[in-house]
Amino acid sequence: MAARGKVYLIGAGPGAQDLITLRGARLLAQADVVLHDALVTDEMLELCPRAEKILVGKRCGQLSTAQQFINKQMIDNALKFPLVVRLKGGDPMLFGRADEELRALEEAGIEVEVVPGITTALAAAAASKQPLTKRGVARSVAFFTSSTAPEHAEHDAIPDTDTLVQYMGGREAIATAERLLAQGRHADTPVVVIENCSRPDQHIRRLTIASLAQGLGAAHGPVLVMLGDAMKTRAHQHNDEAQLPSAVQQLSA
Amino acid sequence: MAARGKVYLIGAGPGAQDLITLRGARLLAQADVVLHDALVTDEMLELCPRAEKILVGKRCGQLSTAQQFINKQMIDNALKFPLVVRLKGGDPMLFGRADEELRALEEAGIEVEVVPGITTALAAAAASKQPLTKRGVARSVAFFTSSTAPEHAEHDAIPDTDTLVQYMGGREAIATAERLLAQGRHADTPVVVIENCSRPDQHIRRLTIASLAQGLGAAHGPVLVMLGDAMKTRAHQHNDEAQLPSAVQQLSA
Incomplete structure (x- = not known):
């Protein structure tokens, strides 16, 4: 033993x-x-x-x-x-x-x-420079995923927190957007979608719930969907999202 | 420049x-x-x-x-x-x-x-060996904190996710428990409270919402409160919570 x-x-x-x-x-x-x-x-x-x-x-x-x-x-x-x-x-x-x-x-x-490990939501917030919480705007965040059983997914309410993060949300984008609208979220709520977070092929898209409802197309890796007023860009925000984080470049040199 | x-x-x-x-x-x-x-x-x-x-x-x-x-x-x-x-x-x-x-x-x-960094909820889940999500039991988790303005805190609903994690929840334990009961959570819902997570003086307590309503007493460091059915202990779970994680001991040796 x-x-x-x-x-x-x-x-x-x-x-x-x-x-x-x-x-x-x-x-x-x-x-x-x-x-x-x-x-x-x-x-x-x-x-x-x-x-x-x-x-x-x-x-x-x-x-x-x-x-x-x-x-x-x-x-x-x-x-x-x-x-x-x-x-x-x-x-x-x-x-x-x-x-x-x-x-x-x-x-x-x-x-x-x-x-423990860095869950993708935290890496995605860092990569997009969008905090998940924000004083006076967002004091709660929920992480959720759809059921693997589709008959359950339809009956689940999406959580009512200020910020929402859906793991593996690529395929269900249209259904998620429709459920959010039905639950009373505004169509112009900002959405950030990250595919292949932290990897060389990381891809960040900035949408609204209205455009999320059009679907995301085919994904080539794990997709995370973040939304809520905390996802609004700041006035002088510099988004260098086509690039890898520079720390990766520096540190591997 | x-x-x-x-x-x-x-x-x-x-x-x-x-x-x-x-x-x-x-x-x-x-x-x-x-x-x-x-x-x-x-x-x-x-x-x-x-x-x-x-x-x-x-x-x-x-x-x-x-x-x-x-x-x-x-x-x-x-x-x-x-x-x-x-x-x-x-x-x-x-x-x-x-x-x-x-x-x-x-x-x-x-x-x-x-x-990004390891947020305390993930380290607390690891230390207590209580996953925040669990197939068939908990598919969503919310992280929240009380407002720094007490007049707001009373009016905020606590999120409706399966698992809940309250950051800096030590002082508001009684108020949180009362609000949870008022929102329809069962009094015997399992609660895990972690103080000084990952540190040499880490302290883990296993409670219910009913016992949380009695208050937590004085804290000597950051307190995290996790609750929901995912916090139920397993049949053969071995909790060595008085000890430091052994990885810390091994690796610093």
Whole structure:
């Protein structure tokens, strides 16, 4: 029993290698095995050169079967190796299905620790220079996602917070906009849409709920939709959104 | 004009030195000046040994005056030094008053970039092993704070998301619990309260809304209140909450 390894659920952040935490990076460098999902970038995996890297959790396919397989792989590896990392895009505790994985590890008697990651909403706020809260304008923010079961999605009210962030909101853009209008949000409410946040192909669009209702077209990566009066641009705001954040350029030079 | 420096608004995360991002840590190491608030820990400031460190943004006192003074210090320093960091506890874009600072820098023609940080809710979810979302149980989460103006606080509805996280919620615990009960949340809804998240004196309490209504007593650091059915403990959950996360111990050894 004492020989059992430990599993770390680590948030990789939105994609850029330097947006993982120091703790996450240090654990990756020591890891024996890294089980990662498809949202984890190649540059992130460069941080664990000595680990065996296993791609799990494909984005399509039978989700529950895939989850059981991931759980089994975590447990099997923890019985063989001292330091196993389960690396997830964003943060493990927000839309990361951590509950299922924690439960499986605990039932198997495997020690587990969670290391937080930068959730995409925070990286998107930084990249677009749009704070999620704003004194006198926005004092609450909700993160939500549509149900994977479409029959539920229609009945769910969208939260009533000042700022709203929809994860994986690309495909449902039209439905989201229609529900927001039906719930009384103004058609001219500013919307910021970020695709591939923090990555070389990051793309930021500034819309309104009215234009969101026209749809977003095909996406080539994860899409985040942020909206509310906090998304209004400032008078002298300089948006250099076609460029990579300069910190990435400087630091990789 | 070309000699003007650049200002980075950087999120330090909840306190532990190794919960800042790699990008934030690298910029701190290069910084000429670091303007930090009182929530930034001493161990975090060890990451910028060559910078002049200036404590700004006291937690009490006249907030608007303090903000103008911080804005002036950022601008003055950016006119003198190439790399100025404004270091904030948590994430700059969430309850961080980034709007005022971005606006002031942009109006002064100073280049600015934002580096996200781990907001306390994510670190608290990790430390308590309570995911903020949970399939079939919690698909939305709101982060909110009470108004600094008490006459507003009474009229604000608390968001209707599955999971709720109140920042700086220690003092208003009784009022929050009463409002939640009045809005129809069950008295036995599980609540997790974290004080000094990620720090050596981190303290986690597990309550219900009914016990939250008795108040939390005196706090000795920042308090975060999380609640909703996602806060229910799991059957085999192992809570080692009196201890520091072992990653901190391992990595600092």
